[in-house]
Amino acid sequence: MNPTDPASVLTDSAALTELTTGLTAWAGSIMSALLRPWVGYQLLIALSVFAVAHGLAALIRPRVHEWLREREGWPKYRLRTALVVIRRLRMVIFVILLSIVVLVMREVTWPSRSFVLVVLRDLGVAWLIIAFATRLIGNALLRAIVRYGAWIWVTLSILGFWDEAQTVLDQAAISIGETRLSALMVIQAFVILGVLIAGARFLSTTTSATIRRNKEISPSMQVLAVKFLQVLLYGAAFFIGLKLVGFDLTGLAVLSGAIGVGLGFGLQKVVSNLVSGIIILLDKSIKPGDVISLGETFGWINSLGARYVSVVTRDGREYLIPNEDLITGQVVNWSHSDDFVRLDIFFGTAYHDDPHKVRQIAVDAAKSVDRVLSFKAPVCHIVGFGDSSVDYILRFWIRDPTGGLTNIRGNVYLALWDAFQEHGISIPFPQREVRMLGEPEAKPATVPD
Structure with a gap:
C-alpha cells in the first residue's frame, strides 16, 4: 500500500474512524450496564461473599494439607489434582457460596436483582474450568x-460483548501485500495453536509411555517410534492450526522449499547427525543400556x-557424542549380541616356581572372584620367558560390563x-648389577690356616 496515494489515506482514515466508533460504543454499553439499579448492592454482596470465602479457605487449607500428607498410598496424579484444587480453594468456596446466595435471592426478590451475581458466578466457574484444563x-x-x-x-461471551469485541479486533488490521493480518487473527492463532500443541503433547506423552512399557519392542525401536510420533503430532498440530486460522499454506510450502535448500548447505553436519541417528535406530547397532567404548x-x-x-x-561424566561419529568411527560395543566379555591380565613368576602349579593356582584364584563366570572357565597360558620371570596371561569372562572393568581386574x-602368598609363589622384579669402570677388581678373601 502506497502511503502517498490519496485513496489509501482515505481508506486508513475511514478504518480508524470506524475503529474509534466501535470502541466508543463498546465502552458505552459497558458503562450503561454498570450503572443499572441494584448493581452496586450486588457488587457489595459479592465482595462480602469473597471475604467469607477467603477466611474459610485460610482456615481449611492447612487441615487439607495435613490430610493429604497422610495419604501415602495415593497415586501421583491424584495428589497433583488435589494440590491444584487446594490452590484454587478460595475460588471454589466463592463459587459455591455465590451459587447459594443466587438461589436465595431468586426466591426472595426479582431475578434482575441477582443478574450481576449470576454473571460473577458463571465467570468463577469458567475460570476454574480453564485453570484445571490448562494444567495439561x-x-x-x-x-x-x-x-x-x-x-x-x-468473559466477553458471558457479558455479551463478544460480537462487539470481535468487530473491533477485526478492524485493527494491517495489510502485507494481498494478506490482511488482523488482531483477531493473531489472537485466534495463538489460542488455537496453543490448544492443539497442548493436545499433541498430551497424546505424545501418553502414547510414549505406552510404547516404553511394551517389552516386545526393542529399546532402539521404542526411541524411533517415540521420535516419529512426536514429529507427526506436533507437525499436524502446527499445520492444522494455521489452516483453521485461515493462513494460506501454499505460500508456506514455497517458502519452506526455499528454506530447505538453504538449510541443506548451511546445516550439513546437523542433517548428517539426524540421518545417522535414524540409521542407528534402524540397524540397532547400539541401544540404550549398551556398554560401548x-x-x-x-x-x-x-x-x-x-x-x-x-x-x-563410571565417573559420572556424561558425553554427548554426535551420531555421525558412531556411524563413521570404530565403536566397540561390549554388549551388542550378548553381555559376555572376556578380560586378560598379565603377570610373571620366578623361574624356580613350577609353571604347572602356577597355572592351576591362577585359575583357582580367578574362579574365587564373584563376578568371574564359572561355566566359562578361566584359562592361564605361558606367553614367554622374560629376563627375570616366566610370563603368563590369565583370561576370564564376565557378563556385567556395566559393573566396571578396572575394578574386576583389580579384584583378580x-x-x-x-594365592601366591599362600603357596609360596614369588613374583620377581628385575635385578641389575652396576660396575664402575676403572675400579680394581675385588680380590677373593683368603682363609687363614
Whole structure:
C-alpha cells in the first residue's frame, strides 16, 4: 500500500474512524450496564461473599494439607489434582457460596436483582474450568497464553460483548501485500495453536509411555517410534492450526522449499547427525543400556537423541557424542549380541616356581572372584620367558560390563597375590648389577690356616 496515494489515506482514515466508533460504543454499553439499579448492592454482596470465602479457605487449607500428607498410598496424579484444587480453594468456596446466595435471592426478590451475581458466578466457574484444563499444558508461557486468552473470550461471551469485541479486533488490521493480518487473527492463532500443541503433547506423552512399557519392542525401536510420533503430532498440530486460522499454506510450502535448500548447505553436519541417528535406530547397532567404548570414552548408553548419543561413564561424566561419529568411527560395543566379555591380565613368576602349579593356582584364584563366570572357565597360558620371570596371561569372562572393568581386574590381581602368598609363589622384579669402570677388581678373601 502506497502511503502517498490519496485513496489509501482515505481508506486508513475511514478504518480508524470506524475503529474509534466501535470502541466508543463498546465502552458505552459497558458503562450503561454498570450503572443499572441494584448493581452496586450486588457488587457489595459479592465482595462480602469473597471475604467469607477467603477466611474459610485460610482456615481449611492447612487441615487439607495435613490430610493429604497422610495419604501415602495415593497415586501421583491424584495428589497433583488435589494440590491444584487446594490452590484454587478460595475460588471454589466463592463459587459455591455465590451459587447459594443466587438461589436465595431468586426466591426472595426479582431475578434482575441477582443478574450481576449470576454473571460473577458463571465467570468463577469458567475460570476454574480453564485453570484445571490448562494444567495439561507443560510450557509455562504457552499455558499462560491459552489460559488468559480463553479467560478473555469466556468473559466477553458471558457479558455479551463478544460480537462487539470481535468487530473491533477485526478492524485493527494491517495489510502485507494481498494478506490482511488482523488482531483477531493473531489472537485466534495463538489460542488455537496453543490448544492443539497442548493436545499433541498430551497424546505424545501418553502414547510414549505406552510404547516404553511394551517389552516386545526393542529399546532402539521404542526411541524411533517415540521420535516419529512426536514429529507427526506436533507437525499436524502446527499445520492444522494455521489452516483453521485461515493462513494460506501454499505460500508456506514455497517458502519452506526455499528454506530447505538453504538449510541443506548451511546445516550439513546437523542433517548428517539426524540421518545417522535414524540409521542407528534402524540397524540397532547400539541401544540404550549398551556398554560401548569410542576412543578414550568408555561407558553405557543413557539415551539416543536426534542429534547425539548420551554416554555416561563410571565417573559420572556424561558425553554427548554426535551420531555421525558412531556411524563413521570404530565403536566397540561390549554388549551388542550378548553381555559376555572376556578380560586378560598379565603377570610373571620366578623361574624356580613350577609353571604347572602356577597355572592351576591362577585359575583357582580367578574362579574365587564373584563376578568371574564359572561355566566359562578361566584359562592361564605361558606367553614367554622374560629376563627375570616366566610370563603368563590369565583370561576370564564376565557378563556385567556395566559393573566396571578396572575394578574386576583389580579384584583378580588381589586374588592372585593372596594365592601366591599362600603357596609360596614369588613374583620377581628385575635385578641389575652396576660396575664402575676403572675400579680394581675385588680380590677373593683368603682363609687363614
